[in-house]
Amino acid sequence: MPEGDTVPGTSGTRRTPRGLETRSRIVDSAAKLFYVKGVNATTLDDVRLASSTSKSQLYNHFEGKPALIHAVIDVQSKFVLAREEQRLRGVKTLTGLRRWRDALVQANSLQDGSYGCALGAMSIELSDNDEQSRQALNASFDAWRWMLVETLTRLRVLGVLAEDADPQRLGTGLLAALQGGYVLAQNARSSEPMAVALDMALDHIASFARS
Amino acid sequence: MPEGDTVPGTSGTRRTPRGLETRSRIVDSAAKLFYVKGVNATTLDDVRLASSTSKSQLYNHFEGKPALIHAVIDVQSKFVLAREEQRLRGVKTLTGLRRWRDALVQANSLQDGSYGCALGAMSIELSDNDEQSRQALNASFDAWRWMLVETLTRLRVLGVLAEDADPQRLGTGLLAALQGGYVLAQNARSSEPMAVALDMALDHIASFARS
DNA sequence: CTAGTATTGGACTAAATCGTCCACTTACGT
């Protein structure tokens, strides 16, 4: 994991446990604020307050706001990808895929759809102005897509899906349905659009089920 | 068209043609900037510069930045909905629906997917912080969804789709696929994910075609 | 034409916000 963004020149600055703890407190607070308020609407003072730190700590651990943003993207990506990896790993049937859907819809409904997808939101907000963020987020989306493609490939190998099912396209479509579901759900303050969108994608996938 | 947001107390201020022309120049410039830079990243000075106006003109025609944002949401919504209405009105076959898809994908590919959907982007950026914007955008999404539902209903009535096709759910799914396609396309700087997402939705709809 | 109203230009204020600096404290290696 590239640490080379948190420190001015060299990445070889010595860090004590206390420093690392402070750093992660800052990143965690920033991640939460970015998620609920948006990146641009969150000021460094907000982060400072939420993390109970001081200005010098922010600038000791990060070059500036852009570096903090990149660190947050990093931690959010890891979080989402780890969660998805864990949920998709054992999926071997269409029912398992439905369970994956249920988990997403349930989590979304707990907050009435608000806040959407952490990665999707940052993507839309940042990709126009910050190329580095865009690339990082794009890599995460690609990894996410890959997990779906691998899951679908597994289903095909296991004989759950027919040979003419195209995991690449189906995986992309599934991720798009999820992201679109997030957008509509966030705006409607209801997880229902997301449920419908995912159901549509899953029904389509199910149409490739081996008879 | 509610004009009641542009002027402090009363909405009955007299306006001359010149004033109205200035006002629309401001809104148009702001709409463009919001689209390519994002709402929060656009300052009033940006708008002032792009529209060749002065501070007093901005505040003569709008109460402040929020009012300007609402005006932009209004004009963008009208634009998108008018475009969609025009494209969907005559759709009477699945081929017609494919043409609708082609138009969206083509427009998206012209800018390599950048910038995404004007409504979706503002929705994600604003819905957490501005309830009024959220509701306005939600109404637009709902109108958009309705157009798709009506189109699918028409196809069912015409016998193109079978009775068991559910236009409500299919319309929601179609809009979600489109929005998700926008998100992925914007991040990947390629319209391909959007094409795949829409194709999936259309294939699913086609599976309800009357045999 | 004239009075009143809309419109405009731009200087100005107040507040927010990013970023710097330095004295001070804590921890690590030897």
Added chain:
DNA sequence: ACGTAAGTGGACGATTTAGTCCAATACTAG
């Protein structure tokens, strides 16, 4: 234990940005 480097607190400066104000100009109605 002692010197050096990491870490901390918070004041401070510089810049950006939203918003105000007023004098000057264009327009409209009568």
